[in-house]
Amino acid sequence: MELYARGRHLLRDQPGLVVVAVATLLLVGDLLGKLLGDGLTAARFGGFVWDGLVIGLLIGLAGIGLSLTYSILGFANFAHGDYISWGAFSGWAVAYLLAGIDRYAAGGLLLIGAGDGPAPGDVGVSITNTPLSIVAGLVVAVGFTVGISLLIDRAVYRPIRDADGITLLIASIGVAFALRYLIVFFFYSGRQGVTDISRVPSYDIGGVVINAHELTIVVIALVLMVGVHLLLQRSKLGKAMRAMADNRDLAQVTGIPVEGVIRTTWILGGGLAGAAGYLVVLTQGTIAYDLGWLLLLLIFAAVIMGGIGSVYGAIVGGLVIGLASRLSLIWLTGDLSSFAEPVAFGLMIFVLLFRPEGIFGGVSTA
Amino acid sequence: MSSDQFQTGRLTQFRELLERSDAALVLTAMAAFYLLFLGIGAILNYDVAGLISILGQVTFFTAVYALIVLALNLHWGYAGLFNIGIAGFMAVGVYTMAMLTAPPTGSPPGLGLPVAVGIVGGMLAAALVGLVTALPALRLRADYLAIVTVAISEIIRLTYNSPAFSTFTLPGGIALGTGGASGIGTVPSNPVQAIYYVDPSSAASGTTPIGAAIFGFFEAVFGVVRSAVIVDLTYGLVLAVVVFLVYTLLARVGNSPFGRVLKAIREDEVVAKSLGKDTNRFKIKTFMLGCALMGLAGVLWQGFGTGAVYPQAFRPELTFYIFIAVIIGGAGSNTGSVLGGAVFANLLFLLPQYLPNIIEQTFSIQADPNNFIAAVGPIAAGEIAPLLGYILNQRLPALRFVFVGVLLVYLMQNRPEGLLGHRTETAAAVNLSEGHTAAEQTGSDLTAPEGGVDDE
Amino acid sequence: MSSESAVDGVGEDSAAINAAGDSGEEPPLRVENLRKEFGGITAVDGASFEVADGSLTGLIGPNGAGKSTTFNCITGVQEPTGGAVYFNGSDIAGRAPNAIVNRGLVRTFQIARELAEMTVLENLMLAPQRQQGEALYRSVLPPFRDGVIEEETELREAVWESLEFFEIDHLAEEQAGNLSGGQRKLLELARALMTDPDMLLLDEPFAGVNPTLEAKLLDRINQLRAEEGLTFLLVEHDMDIIMEHCDPVIVMHQGHVLAEGRPGEIRNNERVVDAYFGEQR
């Protein structure tokens, strides 16, 4: 009786949660059936999980910045995806340059093969072949994106700092399109190969094939995340940021250096976005002017799921979204595989409708 | 001296006319745009048929932009609903129309229904998708609504893009399809063709009596033998009539108790509720009506206007263009929406397409480098032509996006109310002061109305 | 409905009372054990009271006593944490504000919430309930639009009458945001009355209103009670008004009802005097 009453309450108060729980149970059951039967081999399953983790970590990495700016500056930054794209293009321009400068003209390399520049197979960038150029590219990607973020904040957002969230959001859409098509102006509008996949070693771990680039991504992403954790927990500025993410107005009256915190937020968020964009190209092997935009909705999904303002939430949300989008491929086979992305978007809409404070329930952990 | 004064007097009179009469404002703007593009045609040495064609284009793009901006203004300007999934709702409208009307023998096959059924079906489908979106999403904060609508628009586009529904069979064995990434090429022809051709889908089928008369007139008077430009111009004019009808419809919505509630919701939803208004119902109805109009705009623009329906036409860039147009005009004003649509369509969309030809013709630029470095390299040697060639021939569409993005930022910083958004139109079906005199009452402790307005 | 509140553990015996039929007549408004918490703060802490039909009941209490929050919970602007609110016998706690207004219970806000970018006329035209033109198709389609126009014309006359009574007719075409503080309170009251309510909750309606007009408004309130049987619940800090016009008077303190009675009794109640004037002494 007691149980029944509780169940009825849950159904009334949290209908979304109940639906999700039931659906998850059904899917897990079906998954077990598939694994035990011969619908799905363990290796294939492992492959999906690994892919999901890799993309999930990148989404989480990029999501940290979006989450922080959302809560500290009070608007959804639709240009965040294009910061990611610029991170990718700036970083890979330099990685290309360093990897091929001994054989090719600087111009074609800097434009990552635009026009009649050298082909990726000829330049041969990969973590094993040209590790230094890859690292240098990462550093530039971070630095360049930080620069862009600060510059845009100064020129665009600071003059309208006190405007409402929608005004800022619309301005950010303007920034997004300007940034995105500046890439097209300098580089190109198609999708182009970048890394030399043929020379990337891969390892077979119990049937799951993992390549060196994916390993690199996981290592770098984890290092960056730990770094952010330490920064937020240990440093004074980090504490101020957490305070502001928690309650902006309160933080303001308690004498926190608001502009300083905002600057740090952009540095952190922009830098991580740049790194994420650079690393996305490392796993995909190709680069395109709209790669950040294509990721942005997934990142929004992660951030909203994790609770806006929460750094750890963004990371967990990223992993959930990454895994969901890859694991959905277990069911979405053949022509339906094109629905992996819509599934992730759908998941986000669901969270927004039924748990707008995030799946961890509004507890800000920063 | 005195003639100068006379002229300024005329000018002020004209400005007052523009401020008083919306029709005069819109007509003046359109006259200016027509003149501008006729001038461009003249510079480019177009013949009469070419000039008619350019006028047809101006009319078409002005009308379709005005139409879609009016629909968005209903959402955002009237009800404060921040919908950035416009492209998706347009796609639903035009895809539904195309799937209902495409011939069953086509590839992908359609249902072969009459065009009118297709148009109504497209609007209904868009309204239904709007309802499905609105029912849950209207409870959300404005920024969440934005994220949800843009996600839905992408889901719609990816669904149409997916090979999964490229062709499928309905229960009952009727085949149907979206055509996947390549879309639907067999869209029914523009209904205006029926006026001119015996078989509306083919210009070769022979002309109707009306067609023969009009084509004959143009041939005799202007020497125009390309009948297609006349058909296009006619379609543009039909669209202008549609815009007028939609404008009237929305003006009625605004000037009514319904519109009054929307205005109240936009300002303070709690107050609207505390005066007994079921605000959700108002918002859902408004959202659905707006979506239906977006579906209609999709049908008239990408359906009959472009003649081919494919998923890439409904990327978020389209939504972005429409948003810029509504912000230029000023959210909240229908006349502003038409003006914003006209300004965007002509100055930001069409003009850049003619600009390269004009510049190249005037400065005779031949260079056409295919990458940025090759374009800027020669500057060291004092040659600027390669850079211009690169910009004009290779990257003008990209630069247009950059420019429009910067413009949007500028507007948000300096003129978020747009051209006419500051205007206030009273939301009532009758003149509320008729028979009463508010201003003449003495004892007013407020500043005289004139002083108050001029200050701002 | 009643079983649900029993599950929540509040208003335990309300169902029983309803079923058994109260000895007297059901009062228009009955609040039972109302609670409202904001995070850690308990703004309303188990308040219970009744408002009798046709009365002008006063609700007083020091700043922060929870009066406005009680109004918000009764009118659905905020969802109560617990408790029940009965209006004409049915539980309205947690219902949408518009549903409550539709039943005839209307309120004004302490800080006037005029629709600033609408004219004074538009503000008032908004208020009448069940307007034909609120249906989209009637506002738009030609055969129905004539009826809408006719109704608008009638409403216009009623609105002007109200404006003249409240002495703000000279501001009719002004944007409501341009009004002075006192004028806004008048607009708010006029707007609430335009909804044609059965009962009005007024949150400090006379703040900033000049004394002559204040007297006129009180006369009007009494006239509406006498002629149309309206019921009023009035939050007011001006003790002269309370003592002269309100009967009974309810005193709130720290979220619950401290005392209730005739003005004379309240004035001489030790606890009320302590609570009310404690901090001033």
Ligand SMILES: Nc1ncnc2c1ncn2[C@@H]1O[C@H](COP(=O)(O)OP(=O)(O)OP(=O)(O)O)[C@@H](O)[C@H]1O
């Ligand atoms: N939205 C809110 N969030 C947090 N606390 C609130 C909120 N609204 C009211 N409170 C608190 O609840 C308490 C009661 O407030 P309320 O406005 O109901 O008092 P009141 O009796 O109307 O006072 P006054 O006479 O000053 O108008 C106060 O302590 C106030 O700070």
Ligand SMILES: [Mg+2]
């Ligand atoms: Mg109060």
